[in-house]
Amino acid sequence: MQVHNFNAGPSMLPNEVLYKASKALIDFDGLGMSILEISHRSEAFLQVMAEARQLVRELLQLDEDFEVLFLHGGASTQFMQVPYNLLDTGETAGYLDTGVWANRALKEARLFGNVEVIASSADRNYCYIPKSFTVPKHLKYLHITTNNTIYGTQWHQIPEVEVPLVADMSSDIFSRQLDFNKFALIYAGAQKNMGPAGVTLVVVRKSILGKVSRLIPTMLDYRVHIQHESIYNTPPVFAVYISMLTLRWLKEQGGIAAIEKRNEEKAALLYREIDENPLFKGTADPADRSRMNVCFVMNDPSLEKEFLEFCKKEDIVGIKGHRLVGGFRASIYNAMPIESVEYLVESMRYFARTHG
Structure with missing residues (x-):
């Protein structure tokens, strides 16, 4: 049975990655042991970790001041951890409040120093990205969340600032070309575009560390x-391994430039249907629509339950919207083939024909 998996995360992985990972569960690299059994300090896993870190550096085209880390704990x-390492008592960090995760990040930062909310889209339930704001030069850093999974918005123009820029890229890392060297620190949970839940990527400039007076737990x-x-300490071995396989897969696809074109095609196809289909409408401002998480509702809310049941019968899974906003959300990360998006579009058209 083919299932079209539009879950927001954990999300689908490339079939090639799953196949290789399934073999490694039985016998990893001809060692006669599962990837789940090998020592994290064995030469075999040290090579996995080294390749994963190098692939991140290569795909993001990072300069030599960056270090690549695979850590526990999720985004x-x-x-x-970001303000613990970067924000000293009495100093001020700036945060752009564009959704639930951005809001949670700024609340945590207040435990370590001052937080100035530079701009917010909370006034319209986070359906847009703020455009006009000034970033004070005294800030220790500015934090943004580049893509908002719950509301379906995305920063298409990264702010140009004169202070260190920190970004939560959990849901759009490796999905589009950016000048990643303009950031001071990037972090991302793996379970969207990079691998399974259980490991977190951190890319950090060494030159911004060691500048707080507090003692930091090891x-x-x-x-x-x-x-x-x-x-x-013991890393999440299997999660790092699948992340490495996924990054290999991405490189084989032609890297970020190639995957960005596919992501643009998928998003354009689905948004076009939402705009043209009389039963549906988008929820995010068109200029700020996410290419990763397509959020929409029905013009007649009484049909939403029936549409969800229809999708379930058609093996379309994971499109129910987040509980905070309702409606629908189709997450179309890197591993999502365009054929699944086409299938969803055809299903929406059929439903409209039979409910018009």
């Missing part, structure tokens, strides 16, 4: 993880 831990100090090349 939610980074809400706290496990929360980026410098410790840099020194130990992401193996200070």
Whole structure:
């Protein structure tokens, strides 16, 4: 049975990656042991970690000041770990409040220093990206969330600022070309575009670390993880391995430039149907629509339950909207083939023909 998996995360992975991972569950690299059984300090896994880190560096085209880390705790831990390492008592960080995750990040930062909300789209339930704002030069850093999974908005123009720029890229990392060297720190949970839940990517400039006066617990100090090349303690071995396979797959597809074109095609196809189909309408401002998470509702809310049941029968899964906004959400990350988007579009057309 073919299922069209539009889940927001954990999300679908490339079939090639799943096939290779399934073989490694039985016998990894001819060792006669599962990837789940090998030592995290064995030469076999050290090579996996080294390749994963190098692929990140290569795909993002990072300069030499960056370090690449694979850590525990998800992006939610980074809400706290970023200010713990970067924001001293009495200093001020700026945050752009564009959704639930951005809001949670700024609340955590207030435990460590001052937070100035530079701009917010909360006034319209986060359906747009703020455009006009001034970033004070005294800020220790500016934090943005580049893509908002719940509301379906995305920063298409990254702010040009004179302070260090920190970004939560959990839901659009590796999906589009950017000048990643303009950021001071990037973090991302793996379970959207990079791998399974359980590992978090952090890309950080070494030059911004070691400037706070507080003592930092060992496990929360980026410098410790840099020194130990992401193996200070036992890492999530399987999650790192699948992330490495996914990054390999991305490189084989032609890298970020090639996948960006596919993502643009998929998003354009689905948004066109939403705009033209009389039963549906988008919820995010058109200029700020996400290419990763397409959010929409029905003009007649009484049909929503029936449409969900119809999708279930058609093996379309994961399109129910987040509980905070309702409606529908189709997540079309890197691994989503355009054929599944075409199938969803055809299903929407059929439903409209039979309910017109």
